[in-house]
Amino acid sequence: MGRTSDARERILDSSRRLMRTRGYTALGVAEICADAGVKKGSFYHFFDSKQALTIEAVGEQWAEERGALQAAVTDADGPVDRLRALVARLVGTQRADHGESGAIHGCLYGNLALELSGQEPEVRRRLAEVFDDQVAMIARLIAEAQEAELVGRGTGAQALARSMVAQIEGTVLLARVRNDPALLDEVWPSAERLLGVA
Incomplete structure (x- = not known):
């Protein structure tokens, strides 16, 4: 049993x-x-199918990661430090992979999104929900930082958050292709430039 x-x-x-x-x-x-x-x-x-399994696996993975991200930002002081902690947590998974296996495996959601871009609409829909949730989480922190005048206010928090998610996913993809964790060092400095951190 x-x-x-x-x-x-x-x-x-x-x-x-x-x-x-x-x-x-x-x-x-x-x-x-x-x-x-x-x-x-x-x-x-x-x-019922591999597709059904994938939808549940993505949901379970995001529930775990979301909890870890919330814990990481809770321990940081101020919205900019919380954004930095969130980025560090996201790229830290890739560093851990490289340390354990010698390979960067990339983000489950990004990998699946690239592979399934023209197929499996239900899986793509679930992946879109995960990315939307990530954007919303980051946008809340950016809005706090803008309110405190710690980052630039010229662009809306939602648009900046989408750009940050795209930047993180893109850098992870490049790091995976080259199997070079040093590329991950660029994520936060690029985010600071994007946000206009004071």
Whole structure:
């Protein structure tokens, strides 16, 4: 009974890790099941399809990451320090990957968005929700910083937040292509220039 009760979670954990390192298209249900140590029948007991699994895996990953990001910004003083802490947390995952495996695997959401740009509309819709949530989180911090006159006010917080998310995702992508964590050092200085940090 114990193995059955955690089979779903093991499938989700395996799929999150494998999709991040291997991608979506190249990954089959059989491989996910083998990695999770469950039979293929168990997979279909919990998930109707790989697409359904992916939607849940993305949601679970974001719930964890969102909590970690909120904890990181809670410990920082002032809106600019909170933005810096948020950026450090986002790129820190890539540094940790490189330290553990010697490879930068990129962002699960960015990787899936690139791979599935013309297919799997339900997965793309879920990814859009995650990115919208990230933008909203960053926009709130930017708005606080603008109100305190710590960053420029010429551009709206929402537009700046979208630019920050795009900048982070783009830098992570370049770091992944080159497998060079040093490129991640550019994220916060670029964000400071974008925001016009006083």
